[in-house]
Amino acid sequence: MKSIQELEAIRKKTLESINLRKDTEGTRIVVGMATCGIAAGARPVLTAFMDEAAKRNLQHVVVAQTGCIGVCRLEPIVEVYQPGKEKVTYVKVTPDMVGKIVTEHIVNGNPVTGYTIGYYEAHSK
Amino acid sequence: MEFYRSQVLCCTGTGCTSSGSNAIVRAFEYEIEQAGIDKEIKVVPTGCFGLCETGPVVIIYPEGSFYSRIKVEDVPRIVSEHLVKGRIVRDLLYSESLDEKENILSLNEVEFYKKQKRVALRNCGVIDPENIDEYIAFDGYKALAKVLTEMTPEAVVECVKQSGLRGRGGGGFPTGLKWSLAQKPVSDIKYVCCNADEGDPGAFMDRSVLEGDPHCVLEAMMIAGYAIGAQQGYIYVRAEYPIAVKRLRIAIGQAKEMGLLGDDIFGTGFNFDIDIRLGSGAFVCGEETALLASIEGERGEPRPRPPFPAVKGLFGKPTLLNNVETYANICQIILNGAEWFAGMGTEKSKGTKVFALGGKINNTGLVEIPMGTTLREVIYDIGGGIPDNKGFKAAQTGGPSGGCIPVEHLDIPIDYDNLISIGSMMGSGGMIVMDEDNCMVDIAKFFLDFTVDESCGKCPPCRIGTRRMYEMLEKITEGRGEPGDLEKLEQLGKNIKASALCGLGQTAPNPVLSTIRYFRDEYEAHINEKRCPAGVCKALLSYSIDPEKCIGCSLCSRVCPAGAISGEIKKTFAIDQSKCIKCGACMEKCKFKAISVG
Numbered sequence: 001m002k003s004i005q006e007l008e009a010i011r012k013k014t015l016e017s018i019n020l021r022k023d024t025e026g027t028r029i030v031v032g033m034a035t036c037g038i039a040a041g042a043r044p045v046l047t048a049f050m051d052e053a054a055k056r057n058l059q060h061v062v063v064a065q066t067g068c069i070g071v072c073r074l075e076p077i078v079e080v081y082q083p084g085k086e087k088v089t090y091v092k093v094t095p096d097m098v099g100k101i102v103t104e105h106i107v108n109g110n111p112v113t114g115y116t117i118g119y120y121e122a123h124s125k
Numbered sequence: 126m127e128f129y130r131s132q133v134l135c136c137t138g139t140g141c142t143s144s145g146s147n148a149i150v151r152a153f154e155y156e157i158e159q160a161g162i163d164k165e166i167k168v169v170p171t172g173c174f175g176l177c178e179t180g181p182v183v184i185i186y187p188e189g190s191f192y193s194r195i196k197v198e199d200v201p202r203i204v205s206e207h208l209v210k211g212r213i214v215r216d217l218l219y220s221e222s223l224d225e226k227e228n229i230l231s232l233n234e235v236e237f238y239k240k241q242k243r244v245a246l247r248n249c250g251v252i253d254p255e256n257i258d259e260y261i262a263f264d265g266y267k268a269l270a271k272v273l274t275e276m277t278p279e280a281v282v283e284c285v286k287q288s289g290l291r292g293r294g295g296g297g298f299p300t301g302l303k304w305s306l307a308q309k310p311v312s313d314i315k316y317v318c319c320n321a322d323e324g325d326p327g328a329f330m331d332r333s334v335l336e337g338d339p340h341c342v343l344e345a346m347m348i349a350g351y352a353i354g355a356q357q358g359y360i361y362v363r364a365e366y367p368i369a370v371k372r373l374r375i376a377i378g379q380a381k382e383m384g385l386l387g388d389d390i391f392g393t394g395f396n397f398d399i400d401i402r403l404g405s406g407a408f409v410c411g412e413e414t415a416l417l418a419s420i421e422g423e424r425g426e427p428r429p430r431p432p433f434p435a436v437k438g439l440f441g442k443p444t445l446l447n448n449v450e451t452y453a454n455i456c457q458i459i460l461n462g463a464e465w466f467a468g469m470g471t472e473k474s475k476g477t478k479v480f481a482l483g484g485k486i487n488n489t490g491l492v493e494i495p496m497g498t499t500l501r502e503v504i505y506d507i508g509g510g511i512p513d514n515k516g517f518k519a520a521q522t523g524g525p526s527g528g529c530i531p532v533e534h535l536d537i538p539i540d541y542d543n544l545i546s547i548g549s550m551m552g553s554g555g556m557i558v559m560d561e562d563n564c565m566v567d568i569a570k571f572f573l574d575f576t577v578d579e580s581c582g583k584c585p586p587c588r589i590g591t592r593r594m595y596e597m598l599e600k601i602t603e604g605r606g607e608p609g610d611l612e613k614l615e616q617l618g619k620n621i622k623a624s625a626l627c628g629l630g631q632t633a634p635n636p637v638l639s640t641i642r643y644f645r646d647e648y649e650a651h652i653n654e655k656r657c658p659a660g661v662c663k664a665l666l667s668y669s670i671d672p673e674k675c676i677g678c679s680l681c682s683r684v685c686p687a688g689a690i691s692g693e694i695k696k697t698f699a700i701d702q703s704k705c706i707k708c709g710a711c712m713e714k715c716k717f718k719a720i721s722v723g
Contacts, residue, residue: 002384002392004270007261014262021132021186021251028187033211046130050165054128062187063130065211 016059026060027106028081029053034068040075041094048095049078052102061106074117080105089117129167131208133157134184136250138173138336139329139368140490141180145197146170149181152200160209172337174250176237178489179219184250189232193219221509240507242469243493244477245293245330245453249337254372257379260340266385268456272348273393276459281352282308285455287463289475294320294411294448295526295552296628297474297541306435307353307445315355316439317346318446320416321362321369324408325524326575328555330479331449333491335362335369338453339376343386343399345455350397353445358399361416365406373401408525408579412627413446415581426583427627448553450479470496474540480522482508484557485515497538500530504558515560519643523552525572525579526632528639529565548639550632564661565644566651570598572636576629587630590621594637603664606652611641656723666707666722672697674719681711681720 031037031046042065049063069077074091078101081087088111090101097115105111113119135141135150153168174182179193183203190213192203199217206212213229221237222230232238243249252259260266272281286301307315319342323331335342346358362370377399380386388396402420409415410425417439419425438444454476458466467475474496480503483489487509494503500520504510511517519529528549530537537543541551559568573595582588597614600606618634625631641648650656657665670681670690675697682690682698689705692698700711712720 002389004274004391007266007270007391010258010261011264011267014258016128018252018259018262021134031211033209035210038210047165050128050130063128064187065130067210067212 016057026062026083028062028064029106030064030066030079030081032067032069032075032077032079033065034072036068036072037075037077040092042076044095045076045078045093045098048098049102052098056102056107058102058106071117074120077117080111090115091117091120129165130187131166132186133166133168133208134171134186134250135168136172136174136180136182137170137368138177138249138333139366140173140177141182142368144180146181148197149183149195149200152197153183153204156201156204157208160204162208166208169253170255171252172249172254173246173333173491175241175246175333175491175493176219176488177491178487182219182250184232188213188229190229191219191222191232191235192217236509237488237490237492237507240498240502241493242477242495244457244466244469245334245450245479246337246491246493247457248341249333249491252338254337254339255375257340257376257383257385260338264460265340265456266344268459269344269347269351269385270391272351272459273391273395278308278352278354281348281459284463285352285458288454288458288466289463289470289473290451290454290458290466291474291541292448293450293454293478293554295523295550297551300447300451303435303447304349304352304445306433307443310436310443312354312443314357314440314442315353316442316444317349317353317355317358318417318420318439318444319346319358319360319362319452320411320413320446320448321360321366322404322411322416323363323366323449323553324406324411324579325526325553325555326572327483327557328481328524328553330481330491330554332366332369333479334449334453335366336372339369339372340380341456342373342449342452343376343380345452346399347386347390347397348455348459349445349447349452351395353443355445356396356398358397359402359420359439360399361402361404361410361420363406364403370401370403377401407581408575409581409627409629412629415627416446417444426581427629429626450554471538471540471543473542478539478551478554480554480556482556482558484521485511485560485563486558487512494539496540499536499538501535503539503556504535508558511558511560515562518559518561518563519565519640521549521557521559521568521572521636522555523550523632523635524555525575526550526628526635527552527555528635529559529568529643531643548635548642550635562659562661564602564657564659565640565647566598566602566657567659567661569637569640570595570602573598573633576633580629580633584624584626584630586621586624587626587633590617590625591630591633593617594621594634598637601648601651602657602662604651604655604662606648606655608652610652611645611648615641660722663707667702668700668705668707668709668712668720668722670698670700671719671721674717676717676719678716680714680716684710684714686710 076093078090183192282304290300291297412427415425415427434444479493521529580587618638677695687706689701
């Protein structure tokens with residue numbers, strides 16, 4: 001090894017995959033993956049989030065899954081947890097909505113109101 | 126770098142490997158592929174998590190779910206439930222990781238880990254030891270970079286000195302002083318050696334460090350090389366540690382490939398190389414002069430000091446020799462500063478110490494605690510107490526060189542000097558817990574048997590003296606002890622300590638002397654009353670039938686293999702002591718608890 005920069009490059013590159021094992025204070029994107037979620041198409045949503053996170057090389061973001069969130073009729077459901085902020089719940093998520101959620105919410109910190117459960121419930125009646 | 130949403134960490138240390146973790150790793154890889162999620166989930170084989178009792182151990186992140194005692198049959202369920210559907214399989218979780226309300230606790234909240242502070246073991250169970258990238262991601266080789274580019278050799282030695290680190294192999298010699306002694310001599314060639322000849326029965330922290338985090342030892346040896354002016358390192362590791370040897374070889378290979386070992390490291394002109402030498406399992410080769418002789422290809426025998434290895438060591442050149450666990454602390458000291466390290470522990474013993482918990486304890490495994498933690502905390506809080514709620518009798522620390530700590534010293538803060546003051550020693554960190562069913566004379570005999578076996582035979586006090594002591598203990602446990610034996614044992618023990626050539630002989634009498642010190646009454650019962658209070662020494666046991674409880678069913682006489690029990694049906698039976706072979710079969714069979722042993 002000829003330089004410390006080389007070492008630092010390896011460290012940064014590997015850190016992303018390791019971050020998962022640290023108790024990070026980062027963002028958690030949780031996809032409901034019970035039978036109801038999977039049947040409604042949660043898997044492509046999950047992989048879309050992973051692709052997006054990898055593409056943008058997002059630090060401190062965890063994509064996880066959970067069981068049934070309870071409102072099966074609104075699946076696929078995605079919840080975003082950020083430290084110090086209220087949980088945001090997106091409903092009827094499709095893979096093409098993922099890019100917008102990541103850009104506006106995860107990166108820029110502005111939840112996509114139009115996709116949230118509150119907006120959906122208020123406008124679907 | 127691919128993005129994985131979940132990682133399955135499987136312990137592949139020796140403990141979990143022996144309970145089948147390799148098959149678990151393969152099962153996970155297979156099931157994950159079958160489920161079509163192999164692009165999302167990564168299986169990572171790691172080093173020891175420390176909780177060997179509950180192995181094979183698997184931790185799944187990001188949830189941090191701690192699965193214990195996993196069987197291959199459990200894997201499909203974990204994959205389909207946890208990894209595919211995101212439902213943690215609660216019944217397979219480590220039972221302590223659920224609180225009273227069945228909430229899942231994070232790893233750091235579990236009793237076993239709560240009081241621990243992992244410095245030497247910080248990467249064990251966290252990184253893949255066969256992947257140098259992961260080590261680098263956790264600040265690996267950063268300390269080396271800092272040392273080579275920002276520090277003078279003198280500053281490095283000063284930093285180690287200020288940290289207060291003491292040798293973790295047993296002696297507790299100040300590491301910084303050792304480094305400065307090796308730095309002083311002017312010589313074209315010097316050597317840095319690592320003592321990985323872990324020989325104490327029951328100690329396995331060095332093995333776990335090598336298996337779980339081999340690069341941290343390599344990096345520390347390079348730092349030592351820079352500090353004292355050496356270009357060549359040797360790791361002396363016992364051949365009985367095949368996994369450790371394999372991972373060390375892989376680590377050295379990867380470091381060489383990356384140019385972290387070899388010439389002109391980081392373009393600073395510093396050259397260093399490391400080779401492995403395998404020991405063949407002689408306990409005495411853990412002694413520094415014997416170890417160096419063995420590396421040279423000579424017979425592993427100690428020689429008198431001085432000259433100390435720092436002046437005249439390997440191949441006659443100045444040599445620095447440290448233990449694995451000592452090296453495992455170095456990089457952290459360099460990165461976090463001497464004050465950080467000196468901030469942990471007690472006045473004269475800084476930092477943390479790894480202990481291998483074994484014997485009569487619930488959580489058998491590896492724990493790392495700040496110096497100054499009490500024995501009670503280690504045994505009852507971290508260790509989970511003694512099985513079957515039996516009473517604590519003593520803890521043996523320091524293996525065959527150490528002594529036992531009785532119940533009255535349970536609250537003593539553990540550090541080098543306190544342990545010596547109560548007749549034991551830190552040693553390499555084996556800690557064997559004994560309960561009321563252990564006979565202390567028998568324990569002393571066990572350890573002495575080990576040292577008699579392992580004595581290299583060079584000096585008579587050790588070769589002949591320990592054998593004479595062993596014979597006396599044998600006599601006592603067989604009921605042939607005489608008044609005056611204890612005094613003879615004590616006298617002989619003191620003489621051996623004063624006259625043996627190396628550390629092995631000088632400490633060999635310790636288990637006997639310390640058990641006599643704290644459990645003299647047990648020895649006296651053996652000698653004067655021909656009785657073993659714990660019911661262990663066979664020759665001293667006698668079985669008897671209580672006439673009050675015996676109903677004369679004849680079950681005992683029918684099961685007795687020696688025909689030693691006779692009597693009439695419905696009347697009290699009796700045991701013929703001259704025929705009894707003390708197998709205990711009668712006691713086991715008796716439904717009325719009429720047979721007792723004493």
